[in-house]
Amino acid sequence: MQSNSKVDVVTLGESMVLFQPIGEKGVKYESLFTKSLAGAESNVSIGLTRLGKKVRWVSKLGKDPFGDFILSTLAGEGVEVSQVIRDEHLPTAVYFKETKSYGDPTVYYYRKNSAASHIHPSDVSMDWLVGAKHLHVTGITPALSESAAAAVRRTMELAKEMGLTISLDPNLRRKLWSEEEARKVLLSLIPLCDVFLPGLEEAEVLVGPQSMEEYGEKFLKMGAKVVALKLGAEGSIGFIEGETVNAAPHVVHQVIDTVGAGDAFAAGFLSVFLDEQDAMTPSSLEKALSRANILGALATQFKGDWEGIPTVDELNALETGKLEVKR
Structure with missing residues (x-):
């Protein structure tokens, strides 16, 4: 499927259908679940x-109702899905x-053995990246299989x-691969x-115990131009050369669900980086980190991976202090 549309960002990775118990009995005893x-990515x-x-999401899905649901949900949110591959023989996770x-x-x-776990370097296409400014990937996709790891590397190289950028x-x-495997693959991708965007615990897994400043220095030396270290309830710290x-x-007063907070942080950070990347200054880095902190915190206020992410108007109101967060 061809797409000639221009997008700001391309993301590559597996999406799944999420089931959550409606009641308090847990997965073992609950009979009713929500689907999302x-x-x-x-x-x-x-x-x-x-x-x-404007964002294009790329992946491989089963040609099944779950795959249909994922595509329709993303398209309904305004994400371009024209380059998604459908597989008749493998399931959606x-x-x-x-x-x-x-x-x-x-x-x-x-x-x-999901469809996305079988994505292969031979699947990677220039069409994925045509008209785009930026590619975003995570360490989850390389953890799915050797072919998926190779596909991520090939996509980064092509980008x-x-x-x-x-x-x-x-x-x-850790449920997908060992720390040793993760360390080897992720360290090889940082130069690309x-x-x-590591968390503090992830930084320690990659290079061992260090001070935050040493983490920033090491990752910059590996090739990254900007490092944003997530510190959870302590905020975040960013590094560019010499700064x-x-x-x-x-601050939020009650954490409901932490899953998706790091992804919201990434979205907030990148929304500023995309506008400032030609000249990332200390002031623009601070703006990116502050926005990322807001989105990461808000994500913990909802029982869902992305449902609590604000619109640009809601975010502007929060940043200017005109909207009170009550949850």
């Missing part, structure tokens, strides 16, 4: 679209999320050749990215 869309796609950017009154939600993946969120998922910028957290 989930996936790091599609979360970022929806977030950026709501913030006024699903997963279940169990929210408890303490700690992070527990997730149960059913994505082995470089075509003059796109690239962002990488490690998005470490312009923006690196370090701290951004205070956006």
Whole structure:
């Protein structure tokens, strides 16, 4: 399927159908579940679209009702899905999320041998990237299979050749691969990215215990032009050559669901980076981090991966102090 439309961002990765228990009994005993869309890259796609950017999401889906649901949901949010590959023989992945009154939600993946896990470098096409300015990928897709990891690398290399900037969120998922495997692959991808978006724990997994300043210095030396280190309730810290910028957290009083917060952070950061990337200054870095902190915090206020991401008008009201957050 051809697409000649211009987009700001291309994202590549697996999306799944998410089932969550309606009641408080948990996955084991609950008989009723809600159905929605989930996936790091599609979360970022929806977030950026709501913030006024044009986004193309690329993946491989089964030719099944779940795949139809994912496409219709993304298209309904304004995300371009013209380059998605459909596979008649492999299924669309699903997963279940169990929210408890303490700690992070527990997730149960059913994505082995999914259509997206079989994406291959031979699937990668210039058509994915035509008309785009930026590519966003995460460490989840390379964790799915060796062919998926190779496809991500090939897409990043092609994006470089075509003059796109690239962002990488490690998005470490220990249920998908070991820390050793993750470290090897992710460290090899950092030199291909312009923006690196690790969390503090992920940074430690990649290069061992360091100070935050040492993390920034190391990742910049590996090739990233901008590093945004997520610090959770402590806000975030950003690094460009010769400069370090701290951004205070956006305070919320109750955390409902942490899943998707990092993706919302990425969408917020990239929405500023895309406008400022030709001359990323300390002031523009601070703006990007502050917006990212707001979106990351808001994502924890909703039981869903992306439903709580604000529109650009809502965000503007928040940034100017004209909208009170009550949840």
